Amino acid sequence: MATHTRGLTETTSVRTRGLTRSFExxxxxxxxxxxxxxxxxVVLLGRSGSGKSTLLRAxxxxxxxxxxxxxxxxxxxxxxxxxxxxxxxxxxVLTNVVLGLRGGGARTKGREALAEVGLAGRxxxxxxxxSGGEQQRVALARSLVREPQLLLAxxxxxxxxxxxxxxxxxxxxxxxxxxxxxxxLVTHDVDEAVVLADRVLVLDAGRIGxxxxxxxxxxxxxxxxxxxxxxxxxxxxxxxxxxxxxEEAA
Amino acid sequence: xxxxxxxxxxxxxxxxxxxxxxxxxxxPAEGRARARRRLGPGTPIPAGFxxxxxxxxxxxxxxxxxxxxxxxxLPAPWTIAQTAAELISSGRLGADLLVxxxxxxxxxxxxxxxxxxxxLVSGLSRIGEAIVDGPVQIKRSIPNLALLPLLLLWFGIDExxxxxxxxxxxxxxxYIHTHNGLRSIDSRYAELSETVRLGHxxxxxxVILPGALPGFLLGMRFxxxxxxxxxxxxxxxxxxxxxxxxxxxxxxxxxxDVIIVGLVLYGLLGLISDGIVRIVQRRALSWRRTLEx
Ligand SMILES: Nc1ncnc2c1ncn2[C@@H]1O[C@H](COP(=O)(O)OP(=O)(O)OP(=O)(O)O)[C@@H](O)[C@H]1O
Ligand SMILES: [Mg+2]
Numbered sequence: 001m002a003t004h005t006r007g008l009t010e011t012t013s014v015r016t017r018g019l020t021r022s023f024e025x026x027x028x029x030x031x032x033x034x035x036x037x038x039x040x041x042v043v044l045l046g047r048s049g050s051g052k053s054t055l056l057r058a059x060x061x062x063x064x065x066x067x068x069x070x071x072x073x074x075x076x077x078x079x080x081x082x083x084x085x086x087x088x089x090x091x092x093v094l095t096n097v098v099l100g101l102r103g104g105g106a107r108t109k110g111r112e113a114l115a116e117v118g119l120a121g122r123x124x125x126x127x128x129x130x131s132g133g134e135q136q137r138v139a140l141a142r143s144l145v146r147e148p149q150l151l152l153a154x155x156x157x158x159x160x161x162x163x164x165x166x167x168x169x170x171x172x173x174x175x176x177x178x179x180x181x182x183x184x185l186v187t188h189d190v191d192e193a194v195v196l197a198d199r200v201l202v203l204d205a206g207r208i209g210x211x212x213x214x215x216x217x218x219x220x221x222x223x224x225x226x227x228x229x230x231x232x233x234x235x236x237x238x239x240x241x242x243x244x245x246x247e248e249a250a
Numbered sequence: 251x252x253x254x255x256x257x258x259x260x261x262x263x264x265x266x267x268x269x270x271x272x273x274x275x276x277x278p279a280e281g282r283a284r285a286r287r288r289l290g291p292g293t294p295i296p297a298g299f300x301x302x303x304x305x306x307x308x309x310x311x312x313x314x315x316x317x318x319x320x321x322x323x324l325p326a327p328w329t330i331a332q333t334a335a336e337l338i339s340s341g342r343l344g345a346d347l348l349v350x351x352x353x354x355x356x357x358x359x360x361x362x363x364x365x366x367x368x369x370l371v372s373g374l375s376r377i378g379e380a381i382v383d384g385p386v387q388i389k390r391s392i393p394n395l396a397l398l399p400l401l402l403l404w405f406g407i408d409e410x411x412x413x414x415x416x417x418x419x420x421x422x423x424x425y426i427h428t429h430n431g432l433r434s435i436d437s438r439y440a441e442l443s444e445t446v447r448l449g450h451x452x453x454x455x456x457v458i459l460p461g462a463l464p465g466f467l468l469g470m471r472f473x474x475x476x477x478x479x480x481x482x483x484x485x486x487x488x489x490x491x492x493x494x495x496x497x498x499x500x501x502x503x504x505x506x507d508v509i510i511v512g513l514v515l516y517g518l519l520g521l522i523s524d525g526i527v528r529i530v531q532r533r534a535l536s537w538r539r540t541l542e543x
Contacts, residue, residue, distance in 0.1 A: 060445060062441060062444065062445065078445070079445070080442075080445040082438075082442070084438070086438055086439070086442045088439060088442075088456070088457060088460075088461075089537055089538070090460040090461060090463070090535075090537050091456065091460070091537075095456075099442075099443075099446050099448065099456065100443070100446035100447055100448040100449075100452060101446075126536070126537040127537075128537060128538070142446070146446070
């Protein structure tokens with residue numbers, strides 16, 4: 001089993017060394033090295049089944065019982081955003097946000113977090129009555145209210161429609177600016193990666209294959225030629241051969 | 251859990267069943283005129299549950315007034331009402347009712363307490379399940395009434411036997427449904443609880459127990475029915491008071507009207523107690539969107 005240390009270093013927020021995870025004898029992660037700086041926004045791309053979720057679960061310490069080895073250093077305070085918002089349907093929105101939060105003023109902080117994601121006034125709503133985008137915003141509020149040093153998100157917007165997604169991108173970037181947690185976000189969507197990331201990593205054969213720093217200033221415009229160039233490069237790294245006309249037209 | 255949209259707005263244009271090329275194009279007028287078919291049962295009729303019983307009552311009235319029904323077979327509704335009034339004014343009915351209601355309530359409380367306790371033991375720990383679940387499943391396959399001779403031998407014919415019989419009948423549905431509720435809570439919520447570092451107590455209080463509440467309340471509805479059933483039986487087998495005893499006595503004197511009064515009472519009490527459970531269900535589970543809304 002891998003060593004899983006919680007404790008913040010000055011210059012790195014996340015560090016893995018030789019991280020290996022296998023299922024039924026097949027190594028899904030194979031000696032993976034990863035470093036994330038404090039406050040850095042890293043987006044993880046990779047083909048389906050390449051082990052993105054496996055990596056994220058390893059970072060979150062949610063993979064007890066999975067065979068593997070290697071070193072993991074992560075901060076003390078980690079929040080996870082799942083693809084499903086994973087709100088407890090029988091608790092009201094505010095209670096969901098402050099779930100597990102100790103100490104006085106938790107509910108006040110919860111209210112502030114809800115206001116930050118644009119859901120002030122919905123504290124007493126039942127999660128089941130919210131739209132998918134609203135539910136995911138509650139999930140964001142729940143993760144932010146814990147003031148995480150590291151935010152892990154596995155396809156957090158995967159279930160949302162294109163318009164809601166664009167709004168969520170803006171929101172997430174703004175929240176990142178304000179709170180500066182390190183973020184590791186998994187997505188299938190290359191454009192989402194280019195819009196959000198300081199750095200994009202492509203997972204391939206159990207390791208980080210391609211790594212791209214993105215220096216386009218916000219707001220990033222998909223019609224920007226630099227945007228298109230990065231997209232083409234990422235698509236190539238993902239094995240989608242050559243520039244595709246529909247991608248170019250976007 | 252099924253979630254259907256309430257019919258608050260009229261949906262027009264490209265809906266879920268639109269053709270691929272149809273998106274955004276307004277539907278032709280005939281599509282608008284015909285209301286979209288809903289898969290739910292439709293909007294609830296106010297007090298709709300009363301319609302069927304009232305219809306039956308009407309037939310009974312009419313049949314008695316027209317002389318179609320032999321009063322020795324089934325007395326007229328007004329005869330029943332008169333008998334009931336006499337029983338009430340003589341105080342007999344009140345006394346018997348009180349005794350029956352007490353048996354019901356005490357049996358229910360004990361049965362629910364035992365059922366919940368066993369379900370928690372077996373739902374929250376594997377070792378508890380190994381010890382508790384088997385015996386309860388065995389008890390479940392033996393009809394409660396089949397135990398009656400044994401219970402009579404063990405506890406005699408006094409109050410204790412009656413309450414134990416009722417409680418045993420209540421315990422089973424409470425256990426089965428609460429246990430099922432506890433065990434069918436989505437494991438993803440356990441994962442979530444780990445990531446927000448919920449303590450063990452808070453996990454049980456915030457996640458497990460509220461998650462199992464729908465199961466418990468469903469069990470409660472079966473339990474109430476079962477409690478009345480057991481009550482009827484124990485009161486008719488061996489009792490010196492209670493509604494069942496009143497009916498049994500009336501049976502040996504051929505007083506059909508008193509028997510019917512007893513039946514109506516059982517029915518009313520059953521309805522009222524089920525109604526109470528339903529109201530609790532509705533209020534406690536208002537977070538759920540179901541076909542009933
Ligand atoms: N619990 C498990 N048991 C067995 N195999 C598993 C398990 N979890 C993941 N795997 C396997 O590990 C591989 C990587 O899975 P993972 O979920 O990390 O992929 P992913 O990159 O997140 O894919 P996707 O983009 O489709 O979500 C897959 O081949 C999967 O079948
Ligand atoms: Mg995945």
